[in-house]
Amino acid sequence: MSKDQQLRLEANQHAAKQKSIVEQDPYRLHYHVMPPVGLLNDPNGFIQWRGTYHLFYQWMPFKTGHGSKFWGHYSTQDFVHWKQEEIALAPSQWYEKNGCYSGSAIEHEGKLYIFYTGNVKDDDGNRESYQCLAVSDDGIHFEKKGPVIERPEGYTAHFRDPKVWEQDGQYFMVIGAQTKELKGAVVLFRSRNLVDWTHAGILTGGGNGRIKEYGYMFECPDLFHLEGKDILVFSPQGLEPEGMKYQNVYQAGYVTGTFDSKTGTFKHGGFYELDQGFDFYAPQTTKDQQGRRILFAWMSVPDQNEQDNPTIKHHWLHNMTIPRELKCIGGKVYQVPVRELADLRVNEAVEHRIELKQKNQQFEGVHGKAVELLAEDIIVSKGWFDITVGEAARMVYSSEQKIFTLERQSYVDGVVEKRQCRLNDLKNLHIFVDTSSIEVFINDGEYVFSSRFYPSPNNESIQFGASEKSCFTLKKWDLTKIF
Structure with a gap:
């Protein structure tokens, strides 16, 4: 049995063993995506492919703490009836041995390509990160292709969460990063074939521009076009509270502007939080076949008393938000529940x-x-x-x-x-x-x-x-x- 097979077997056996304890919890949710056991965090690889929405997620099956994450997988055709699919990724290879971290999905030549961060730590706790590729013919089983990007000079090993899209005849990737000067940044890459990538520099942050001093790390970037504007969503870490703003340990929000695909530059305005509540982080969007821009987010915040949640004693933790359609009105992003949720009534x-x-x-x-x-x-x-x-x-x-x-x-x-x-x-x-x-x-x-x-x-x-x-x-x- 390969290490990949062994990890999958252990995760599935553990989930089956804990199922009755998990399901006894009166706080289990009715219409939100949750882990079958253990800890769920960032939404990953959210895409509609061949008529089905696929929502992958960071998953630690063996405990309610963080660690060497898997990619769990749910699918739906209508946001009302969901199916738990097989584990998509297990941290079985050298380049991901300490976790298959967050990433995104894109269709290419009829196949589903997922990009994710391979997290590696040595015996002294020193970290390295690799941006990795896996490919699927059926959306369920993935063949790992290994790293396609290694960390460029100028950044610490906090370099993760690739989001990929196609525009103007080429592919782009944004990555959340920390510069050597410990400034949060979003980094841009280009490719013609989704395999060979060129570092195009810092898109925003990194001690320069409108948000030069917005914390020490930017996570989970997502750049997309919405109703005449280019929107960059990301999750900065290290912002100080400011009046009613930035009250959580970490934030999630957006800037609005214009992305120039030829020069790889992005001119934008100020940062706005997407959600004013206690629990919202690492949002990810996709454009579906109806042309809607739909968002899921993790309904929690890292390092914010996670282990005090009362669901811990039933061996599970966290959930996703409901799916939301984004609209841009007067340069501001609005969120509304997707209309399919009316069928939950x-x-x-x-x-x-x-x-x-x-x-x-x-x-x-x-x-x-x-x-x-x-x-x-x-x-x-x-x-x-x-x-x-x-x-x-x-x-x-x-x-x-x-x-x-x-x-x-x-x-x-x-x-x-x-x-x-x-x-x-x-x-x-x-x-x-x-x-x-x-x-x-x-x-x-x-x-x-x-x-x-x-x-x-x-x-x-x-x-x-x-x-x-x-x-x-x-x-x-x-x-x-x-x-």
Whole structure:
């Protein structure tokens, strides 16, 4: 038996052994992608190929900590019915022995090409990284081709997460990097055949330009064209909090500008966070056959009390966000749930025209652990308006300050913590609650808050309150499971 076969067998046997413990957890989600066991993090290789969406992910099957990652694999044709596929990559070769790290996928000559970072550490903990290629005829079984890029001069071994695309008759790759001066950077490569790559320099960061001082490492870059603009999404590490911004340990966001494929240059504006919640990192997008730009992200943040999550005792950790379609409106990226998620609804909408005044209220049929809420035509004439879910997460809008707040009870110490943004006005809220996760889309996706939270497993309450008079139209649906 080869080492690759042995690693796959051990991972599958461990998952089977732990299955009953994992499935007993009341915090298992209904309609989010989760690991069968162990730890899930970055989305990888997200692509629609031959009519099927493939979502690979960083997976540590043997524990709920980080380590020598595999690529797990799920597939779907409609974002509602998902299938767990065979392990795509196991860290079996010398150039990836300490992990098959994040990467991307592209179709070429009828085959599926995936690019990923091979992580290698020596006995003293010194790291090296290689950008590697694997090819598949069926989207399930991959033949490893080995490294196609070795680290150029000028960068530390924190050099990873290749994202590849085709443009103007050639292929491009962006890589997240750290310069020798310990500055975060996005690095650009070119190729004519996806095998032979040329280093084209730093695209942005690295101590120069508009975001020259944006942290010590940029992870998971993704450059794409959206409605007349070129958008670079990446995850900087090392930003200091600034008002309501940058409150998590690490961030995920974007800059908007113009990429010149001939010169390999990118002129862009300032950095904006994609998500204002507690748990959002390493987003990756793909353009599907309908022309939509769709995003998945990891619903957590590295080094942010991961091991305090209560799912640990059931031997699993983390999940993806729901899939979101991106739109560019006025130069700003909006996110909306993909329309297919309406097929998760298992009942007709419960509808209410709600008027609140100075007391907390619950409404008939508006409760549950896996629900979708849509509040429209919101009028908060004075004071504040709030929604509390499971007595463990609270959304508050202050009409005087024009501030939206998401509060949750910390799973570390029980203290109430908050994330915030400032609005011009509150028009609508689209909320997805799933046992231990909440995603809030504000004003048609202008702002989004994504977070894990842990109510009492039997608490399905949803309460509404206001300090003065507030009114809105509410619709509520129960949502089914995707597996």
